[in-house]
Structure formats: structure tokens, C-alpha cells
Amino acid sequence: MNKYTRHILAASRTVSICAIATLAMLSGSVIAQERQVLDRVIALVDEGVILQSEYDARLQEILQRAEEMDMQLPPPAQLREQVMENLIIESLQLQLAERVGIRFDDDTLNRVMTDMARQNNMTFEQYVDALESQGVYLTTRERIRKELAVNEVQRGMVNRRINITDQEIGNYLNSESGRDAMAPDYLVDQILIPVLATDSPEVERAKEAFANDLRQQIGGGEDFADVRMQAQQAAAAGSARAFAVSGGELGWRKADRLPTLFADIVPDMTTGAVSEPIRSSNGFHLIKLSDVRGDSNRLVKQTEARHVLIAPNEIRTEDQARRLAQEVYERIDGGEDFNIVARQLSDDTQSVVAGGDLGWVSDGGMPPEFAEVVSELDIGELSEPFRTSFGWHVAEVTGRREQDLSREYRRQQATNALRERKFDVELENWMLEIRDEAYVKIIN
DSSP states (O other): OOHHHHHHHHHHSSOOHHHHHHHHHHSHHHHHHHTTSOOOEEEEETTEEEEHHHHHHHHHHHHHHHHHHTOOOOOHHHHHHHHHHHHHHHHHHHHHHHHTTOOOOHHHHHHHHHHHHHHTTOOHHHHHHHHHHTTOHHHHHHHHHHHHHHHHHHHHHHHTTOOOOHHHHHHHHHSHHHHHHHSOEEEEEEEEEEOOTTOOHHHHHHHHHHHHHHHHHHHTTOOHHHHHHHHHHHHHTTOTTOOOOEEEEEEEEEGGGSOHHHHTTGGGSOTTOBOOOEEOSSEEEEEEEEEEESOOOOEEEEEEEEEEEEOOBTTBOHHHHHHHHHHHHHHHHTTOOHHHHHHHHOOOTTTTTTTTEEEEEETTOSOHHHHHHHTTOOBTOBOOOEEETTEEEEEEEEEEEEEEOHHHHHHHHHHHHHHHHHHHHHHHHHHHHHHHHSOEEEOO
8 A cells, every 4th residue: 555545544534523523614615516516426336336426525525634734645546546445445334334234323423413513612503503504414414424334343343353462461561661551640730839938937837837728628628729719819819818829730640750749649649639738849739639540450349149130022011021020029039049030030141041140240330220229239138129121120139349450450451552553454454355355346
């Protein structure tokens, strides 16, 4: 694949949803004009076709993005060939998405468009009105649908081609880049009460006391940023009980990129904690650990449970399902073996063979409406029948524990990083393969 082809793919391999937001706003008049032109088929691709209007719209997008990115494009004849190739590959992916049943409903499209509206500093309604006024609302929705479908096909087809070995994971975790990537990021906020070289010992002690007062306010439930702002306002108003303060969030940083004064303190803090006043050459600091991401210390609460599911169906009404669930409850509560009753009656095909056993599930791993009931049960307690979107359940908690998943988490993070490294190469190989296997006829 030559450099021009790579550039075209970069510019148009299915324009990103962010780009769609911009293109939809900038290209409305061009697309609206194109809709007045009689369309014609310019290529047959397996069971699909490429239209002249699709080619014209894609070419316009590429020319526009090339101008924005100051990107060199190939001569017109070569550009046409490469735009056609891009459309052919996209068509093949969309046909595959259709065959495997990948579809996105209106709610999903609306959520994406809401994000696009926010990027343009608009409400959803304002964004829709703007698109409709330019005659590109339906075109934009269709482009988003295609983008989502192609991304889903690529994710599914390419990921199954990528193999990550235990050796690769180990090498990555032991590498300098791996250790740096696995290190947690900290979001730190600070309040600084400056101490000047001209301050007397009495003033310095007063500033330290002021720092402690601010910390007590925060410990009493006031917001860290609000306390800082109130102190700044009091100092600006000339209050005798306030000193000038500064500060703000430091942004996401790894420990080795924090100020040296904080680097040894922050990793030992819990999220939301506020430090004692820290003295530096600049003054007294209060620091708050606002958030942590990528933390490999994964002590997770888990629940072991089992259940019997009785679901309404074509031959069992809602009332019949409820009454059968009540019968299940009474049989188990009366002493019958849970496993045997589950194997006989449960409609959960995934757990029925195991006697209804769901195994150990981490917090957040159960459907919310099921988890809400299970969380209230004691170990060994049998629930009354309860309804979820799946049907009627009788559940029992058989154990609770906290499990250290640090190793599993680190290995999963390493796997994700390695997969991301390999994805683009495998994606390119896969697209070349489906292109080679396709029936394509260009119509001049």
C-alpha cells in the first residue's frame, strides 16, 4: 500500500464521528446541491452498488479534510481510483454488518448526535434544526449509522484475528513502557497559602493556622474548590481573618510527574482525602486526591449466588410463571435440594446445568434489578419470588468475599494495550483480504 493510499485511508476510511459533526455543518449546501443531480450506479460490489452521489460526497469530504490538514493528495486519476477503493471496502463491510445482523436503533443514533451537538455547543434540538435547515439531517444520521456498523464489524472481525500470548503479556509488563503505562494517574487539587520571605514568624504561624482552619472546613463537609474560592474572596475583600490563597487542579499526572513535594504523599492517599498542611519554600499546601484511574490495586467485592428463573413464554402466561415461581420457592424453603429443583425447572440455559449456580460475580456484574434483591440477602437466605425483565426469580446467596484482582487487572490492561498495537496492522490485512475475495465491477 503506497503512501497516497495510506493518506486516503487516513482521510476517509469512514470519517470519524467527530469529523461527521464538522462535515455535516460545513458541507450542507454541497450535499444539498448534489441531491438535485440524477444518480447512477458506478460500481457493483458483491450484492451492493456504489452510486455517483456517494462518490461525489466522499471526494468532497476528502478534499475538504486534505485542505484542513494541509495534506498532499495524488493526481486526479489516482485519487479517483483510491476513493473508489475506499468506497468498495466500506460497502463490503456494511454488507457483512447486514449479514450478521449488526443494527443500531434510533436511541443509539440520538445519543451519538447529542454528543455531536455538544461538540458544536448546541442542544440536540438546535443541532437537528441546523442540519435540517441545510437539508442534511437524514444524510448525517445515515452516515453515523454506517460509521457505527463499520466500527462494530471491524472490532469483531479483527479482534478474533489477534492473538496475545502469555509471553507477550509478561514482556510488556516487565518493559519500561509497560510499567509506565500501568502506573496509575492521579487527579490532584491544591490550595496554596503563600509564605513570603518578609513574613515574620508570627505571620507564618498565623498562615499555618489559617491552612488548618481551611482543612477543618473541608473536613466538615464543605467542597474543596468552594473553600478555596471563599478564601480568595475574603482576602480580596480585605478580611483581617483571611490570607491570599491560590491553587487549582494539577490535571491527570502519574506519581513521577507530580511536584516532588507531593510525589511521596499522593500514592498513599485515598480518593477524596485531603492532606494536612504541607510546608514548602512557597508556603503551606493543602492537597486533595480527587480521583485515581488505572489503579492496579483491585480489591473487589464478590457475591456467590444461585437462582431459578421462571420466564413467561408462548405456552406459559405471566400469572402461570408467577405461580410456578412461588411453587419453586415453597419447595426449596420446605427442604428440597436447590440444585435439583433448578435443573428441573429453571429457564436460565447458562446456569441450569450447574443447578442454578451463577458462580462468583463482582459488584456491578449482575443485572441491576437482580443485584438489588440479592444485595439485601444474608448468606443462606432464600428470596421470595421477584420479577426482572428476564422473568420470575427465586435466588439464594451462598457466599460473599473480597477478592484481589490486581494481577488479573494488570494482565487485562496489558492485553488491551498489545491488542491496540496490533489492531491497525490486522485491520489493513483483513481489508485487503475481503477486497481480494470480492466481486467488483467498475461501470464507466
